[in-house]
Amino acid sequence: MSASIKRRCRSxxxxxxxxxxxxxxxxxxxxxxVFLSLSAALSAxxxxxxxxxxxxxxxxxxxxxxxxxxxxxxxxxxxxxxxIDLPEQICGMPYIAYPSLDSRSIIIRASSGxxxxxxxxxxxxxxxxxxxxxxxxxxxxxxxxxxxAESRTVYLA
Numbered sequence: 343m344s345a346s347i348k349r350r351c352r353s354x355x356x357x358x359x360x361x362x363x364x365x366x367x368x369x370x371x372x373x374x375x376v377f378l379s380l381s382a383a384l385s386a387x388x389x390x391x392x393x394x395x396x397x398x399x400x401x402x403x404x405x406x407x408x409x410x411x412x413x414x415x416x417x418x419x420x421x422x423x424x425x426i427d428l429p430e431q432i433c434g435m436p437y438i439a440y441p442s443l444d445s446r447s448i449i450i451r452a453s454s455g456x457x458x459x460x461x462x463x464x465x466x467x468x469x470x471x472x473x474x475x476x477x478x479x480x481x482x483x484x485x486x487x488x489x490x491a492e493s494r495t496v497y498l499a
Contacts, residue, residue, distance in 0.1 A: 392433065396459045399432045400450040404463030407439050407448045407478065410487045411465055411496050418469025421491045428478065428485050432459075436481065439498065441465075441474035448474070472496060 410426045431437070437452040447462045465474065476498035478485050488497040 393459060396433045396435070396452055397461055399429075400437065400452050400459055400461040401463060403428055403432060403437065403439065404448045404450045404461055407450075407487070407498065408463050408465045411448075411474065411489075411498075412467055414487045414489045415467050415469055415472055415496060418467075418472060418494065419491060421489055423486060423488045426485050426487060428480070428483075430483065431480055436479070438477055438479050440477040441498070445472070445474040469494075474498065 406426060406428060410424050414422045414424045416422065428439075432450075432452040435452045435454040435458075437450055439448055439450050441447070442449055442462065445465070447464045450461045450463065452459050472489075472494050474496045478498045486499045488499065489495070490497070
């Protein structure tokens with residue numbers, strides 16, 4: 343075989359090897375990008391779903407507290423007390439329930455580390471001028487709503 347033919351054979355096989363390696367590198371890069379994109383999308387979907395479930399659970403706790411306050415106050419003429427049964431946690435997170443500054447809603451704040459959620463639930467009392475004070479923490483159990491007709495105040499405990 344002549345020297346020029348040997349050079350052409352070596353050159354052709356070297357170019358094919360470089361093309362194959364380049365193709366594999368590009369395919370690997372594209373596969374990594376697709377995998378990371380799908381992983382990020384799944385993570386975002388999971389976080390969104392968890393936030394939605396937490397919001398619904400917190401709203402249910404707020405509705406329970408709001409309903410207990412409304413039933414305890416009644417027409418506002420007599421003092422009363424009511425025990426309420428609340429869950430220990432909201433989606434694995436401790437929570438606190440407290441009134442807004444204007445006493446027209448109950449705020450439920452559930453948080454754990456960096457994740458957290460705050461939900462406002464209106465309190466529709468039949469009597470005007472009733473204030474709400476105090477707070478309910480998820481732990482310990484044994485929560486109550488007390489109403490004092492003299493001070494026209496609902497106490498969360």
